[in-house]
Amino acid sequence: MAIPPSLVLTAASVLNLISSAILGVLETRGIHMEYSKFFDASSTKIKVGSRVGMLLLYTPAFLxxxxxxxxxxxxxxxxxxxxxxxxxxxxxxxxxxxxxxxxxxxxxxxxxxxxxxxxxxxxxxxxxxxxxxxxxxxxxxxxxxxxxxxxxxxxxxxxxxxxxxxxxxxxxxxxxxxxxxxxxxxxxxxxxxxxxxxxxxxxxxxxxxxxxxxxxxxxxxxxxxxxxxxxxxxxxxxxxx
CATH class of the missing domain: 1.20.120 (Four Helix Bundle (Hemerythrin (Met), subunit A))
Structure with a gap:
């Protein structure tokens, strides 16, 4: 008999699915995550170099x-x-x-x-x-x-x-x-x-x-x-x- 997943794991799975779906919908509607080809150079938001930014994105998951x-x-x-x-x-x-x-x-x-x-x-x-x-x-x-x-x-x-x-x-x-x-x-x-x-x-x-x-x-x-x-x-x- 399989052990049922914990409530936290179930909630995390649902949250992950919903957030990914929302981000996907936003991308199709022209609301993009601002990096790579979709980066808006005129944006007034705080910016970091692409290399540094991508390293910071991947490193915590790796660690x-x-x-x-x-x-x-x-x-x-x-x-x-x-x-x-x-x-x-x-x-x-x-x-x-x-x-x-x-x-x-x-x-x-x-x-x-x-x-x-x-x-x-x-x-x-x-x-x-x-x-x-x-x-x-x-x-x-x-x-x-x-x-x-x-x-x-x-x-x-x-x-x-x-x-x-x-x-x-x-x-x-x-x-x-x-x-x-x-x-x-x-x-x-x-x-x-x-x-x-x-x-x-x-x-x-x-x-x-x-x-x-x-x-x-x-x-x-x-x-x-x-x-x-x-x-x-x-x-x-x-x-x-």
């Missing part, structure tokens, strides 16, 4: 959907980068079990689709009082570029055909053993600021907690494999954890 567009773009770029890294950057030494692959596959699929679906539902709500999407863009770009850089450094540790592990150096590897997790968390925080929904922030928190545990396990693994592993190097956050 209404801008947050949704940004979120979809950020998610697309995030996973496109991962596909690129898997294809051309990473060097793998082992295999993956089928059950692990299935779990991660559906986790990522659910993550991306649920973030987009939730944002779509929130489009009908009022914009947040404090707009954080622009700081979110900055954080996302820092996160995704930092993640790529540190994955590139990891790929340089292993020559072609080699399966040996080495203690990573350079970049933030001098401070933490998993800087790629740290900047990935920053990237997800950027996505949360772009989205500004409770669901996106809970997703980032869950991701951060998982990557904290993963980085702690990674540090223990490095300590067990390398006797000269520097104990002062933290797992994820410099001088903290």
């Amino acid at each position: 209404v959907d801008f947050r949704f567009l940004l979120l979809k773009s950020a998610i697309t770029i995030h996973f496109l980068k991962r596909i690129f890294e898997v294809s051309f950057i990473h060097k793998y030494s082992g295999e993956m079990t089928l059950d692990t692959m299935i779990i991660i596959l559906f986790s990522y699929l659910f993550l991306s689709s649920s973030l987009i679906y939730t944002q779509n539902l929130n489009q009908e709500l009022l914009e947040p009082w404090i707009d954080l999407k622009y700081p979110g863009i900055v954080l996302f770009l820092i996160g995704i570029s930092g993640d790529f850089y540190h994955h590139f450094l990891l790929s340089k540790l292993r020559t072609k055909g080699s399966k040996d592990y080495k203690v990573p150096k350079r970049g933030l590897f001098e401070l933490v053993i998993c800087p790629h997790y740290l900047v990935e968390i920053l990237g997800f925080l950027g996505i949360s600021l772009i989205s500004q929904t409770l669901y996106s922030f809970s997703t980032t928190l869950g991701t951060a907690l998982y990557l904290m545990a993963r980085s702690y396990a990674a540090k223990r693994w490095y300590i067990s494999k390398f006797e000269d592993f520097p104990k002062e190097v933290n797992a994820l956050i410099p001088c903290v954890f």
Whole structure:
């Protein structure tokens, strides 16, 4: 059974239809909107340049959907980068079990689709009082570029055909053993600021907690494999954890 439209949506639909019809009738009767070929240069009304005017006409409508567009773009770029890294950057030494692959596959699929679906539902709500999407863009770009850089450094540790592990150096590897997790968390925080929904922030928190545990396990693994592993190097956050 279909959900009946709300009273506000119905009223808006009727208003839109009536106003469009009225404007159409006025145009046929010679009462035009004053732009383009129908602009009256002798008019005493306040005027703006056509380019500026048209930009001002289109921009607000674009910005209404801008947050949704940004979120979809950020998610697309995030996973496109991962596909690129898997294809051309990473060097793998082992295999993956089928059950692990299935779990991660559906986790990522659910993550991306649920973030987009939730944002779509929130489009009908009022914009947040404090707009954080622009700081979110900055954080996302820092996160995704930092993640790529540190994955590139990891790929340089292993020559072609080699399966040996080495203690990573350079970049933030001098401070933490998993800087790629740290900047990935920053990237997800950027996505949360772009989205500004409770669901996106809970997703980032869950991701951060998982990557904290993963980085702690990674540090223990490095300590067990390398006797000269520097104990002062933290797992994820410099001088903290």
